[in-house]
Amino acid sequence: MSGPSLLHAQLLDQARHLARKEPRRPLPSSLRRSVSTTYFALHHFLVREAVRSLLGSSKERAALRELCARGFEPRAMVAACRRFARPRLPAPVAQPLATAALPRELRRVAWTYLTLRHHRLRADYDPAAEFGREEVELLLALAEEAMRSWRRARAAPQGRAFALALLLGERIAAG
Amino acid sequence: MEAKSKLNATLAAERIQVVPRPQVAHVEWEACRDELGASAIAVRLVLVGAEPADAELIGGARTIWEALVEGVLEQAEAPFPYVRLQWRSADRHEGGGR
Numbered sequence: 001m002s003g004p005s006l007l008h009a010q011l012l013d014q015a016r017h018l019a020r021k022e023p024r025r026p027l028p029s030s031l032r033r034s035v036s037t038t039y040f041a042l043h044h045f046l047v048r049e050a051v052r053s054l055l056g057s058s059k060e061r062a063a064l065r066e067l068c069a070r071g072f073e074p075r076a077m078v079a080a081c082r083r084f085a086r087p088r089l090p091a092p093v094a095q096p097l098a099t100a101a102l103p104r105e106l107r108r109v110a111w112t113y114l115t116l117r118h119h120r121l122r123a124d125y126d127p128a129a130e131f132g133r134e135e136v137e138l139l140l141a142l143a144e145e146a147m148r149s150w151r152r153a154r155a156a157p158q159g160r161a162f163a164l165a166l167l168l169g170e171r172i173a174a175g
Numbered sequence: 176m177e178a179k180s181k182l183n184a185t186l187a188a189e190r191i192q193v194v195p196r197p198q199v200a201h202v203e204w205e206a207c208r209d210e211l212g213a214s215a216i217a218v219r220l221v222l223v224g225a226e227p228a229d230a231e232l233i234g235g236a237r238t239i240w241e242a243l244v245e246g247v248l249e250q251a252e253a254p255f256p257y258v259r260l261q262w263r264s265a266d267r268h269e270g271g272g273r
Contacts, residue, residue: 078211085248085255104245111244114209118257121210134224134262138236145237 008048011041012143019136031131032123035139039120042113042143046166047072049150053163068167076169078117081110083173084162090173093165097157105149106158112146115139197224197235200263206254214254218243221261236260 018034019026050072051065083090085107094100119139122129153159165172201221209215220239224232240258247256 075211078209082211082213082255085244086251087249107245107248108241111241111248114255115240115244115257118209119259132260132262134222134232134236135260137233138240138260141233141237142240 006048008041008045008147011037011044012140015041015140015143019133019140026133026136028131031133031136032129034136035116035123035131036120038136038139038143039116042116042146043074043077045147046077046109046113046150049154050163050166053154053160054167072167073169074117077166078114079169080162080165080172081113083165084110084158085114089158089161092173093161097161099158102158103153103156105153106156106162108149109146109153109162112142116143197222197232197239197262199223199239204256207257209255209257216247216254216256218256218258219261220258221263223263 015034015037018030018037021030047069051068055061055065055068083093084102087102087107088094088100089097089102091100116139119131123131150159154163161172199220200223201219203219204216207215207217220243222236222239224235240260243258244256247253
């Protein structure tokens, strides 16, 4: 599933390399790039998985999936993750699913995306931001766990709703 | 203030205390806004653990992070906690991150 040819897997490998390339005294720039790359690994993973959840994985729809993938926007994904980070879904999303409860695995994916996005903005735009290697390693571990969590939760109705929410953002909860 | 007390309660919860390494040495938080302008909490956790980072240490930190985030978000109106972890070696007496 996550072979080396997939973008998110390549990015995770690159993030690990950046985090560990200076074993004794990591360069701040290496750690910053590692954090940013870890975020993009999860971002591309979620976009790919959401598209496949919405459109299926048949070869015939490959071009359609590529088109759909370009429609995902980080700010909409942040808005979706804020909704899916809570234990219960808002009514407009819960009603068609016939449940408001959210599996913990799905919430973990949402927490992790929000967290990585926050630290990615720090890493890329805040000149005063500092990162330690342990914090960077933790963010890598969170991304890996979020990917495993998604694979456990994606078949649930809430998983498909999450995939849709990542594309629609706040509009998923419009009453 | 309620968010702060809940945060402290979460940190003190048994599920965090059972993590052998690292241990929470210090916590600070302040209200902030996220990139969409929504209320959020910036949390700074200082953990004590050995260097270099190893799987046990990172696993323990992940447990702490997860318990903290989940505990805060169990409150209906609580803002999302953006956690920053800083580390201190067990043999150091002061300082936060590096």
